[in-house]
Amino acid sequence: MDDDSALNRRAAAGDQRAFAELVSRHEAGLRSFLMRVAGAAADDIAQEAFLRAWRRAAQFDGRGSYAAWLRAIGWRTFLDRHRHERSRQRTIAEVSIVPDAADTGIEARIDATTLLAALDPLERACITLCLGEGRSHREAAEILAMPLGSLKTRLARAVRQCRAMLE
Numbered sequence: 001m002d003d004d005s006a007l008n009r010r011a012a013a014g015d016q017r018a019f020a021e022l023v024s025r026h027e028a029g030l031r032s033f034l035m036r037v038a039g040a041a042a043d044d045i046a047q048e049a050f051l052r053a054w055r056r057a058a059q060f061d062g063r064g065s066y067a068a069w070l071r072a073i074g075w076r077t078f079l080d081r082h083r084h085e086r087s088r089q090r091t092i093a094e095v096s097i098v099p100d101a102a103d104t105g106i107e108a109r110i111d112a113t114t115l116l117a118a119l120d121p122l123e124r125a126c127i128t129l130c131l132g133e134g135r136s137h138r139e140a141a142e143i144l145a146m147p148l149g150s151l152k153t154r155l156a157r158a159v160r161q162c163r164a165m166l167e
């Protein structure tokens with residue numbers, strides 16, 4: 001079985017089967033990341049990200065993981081779409097607290113998706129990559145094309161916001 005770098009070299013040379021294998025290997029992870037970051041638009045964004053990856057296959061240098069490279073493309077695709085939607089004055093839904101049927105009525109839980117929706121998109125991405133996917137701060141910073149210190153600051157801010165909402 002070829003590794004991702006070898007498959008990508010073949011894809012860069014026009015091998016559609018090699019790229020189909022890369023899609024098969026990485027589709028679930030990319031869609032999962034984008035679902036947390038972009039919500040309902042995740043499937044469309046993932047599809048566009050794969051198209052961009054196909055067109056730019058020759059740009060993957062193999063120094064990092066293919067999954068991280070692909071998530072970076074997905075993130076930039078999301079940003080492009082988000083900027084477009086923001087220009088149309090899209091608003092983010094407010095957090096709602098939904099009582100859990102198992103609770104006594106005193107306690108409540110906040111749905112993780114709703115909690116993430118209340119965060120800035122960049123903070124959602126930081127939390128999703130670092131806490132949701134277990135990626136290192138350095139790898140998340142590379143995916144999001146931001147300095148390591150900025151990522152750590154954004155992540156800490158997002159965690160504080162989530163804790164405040166949960167309290």
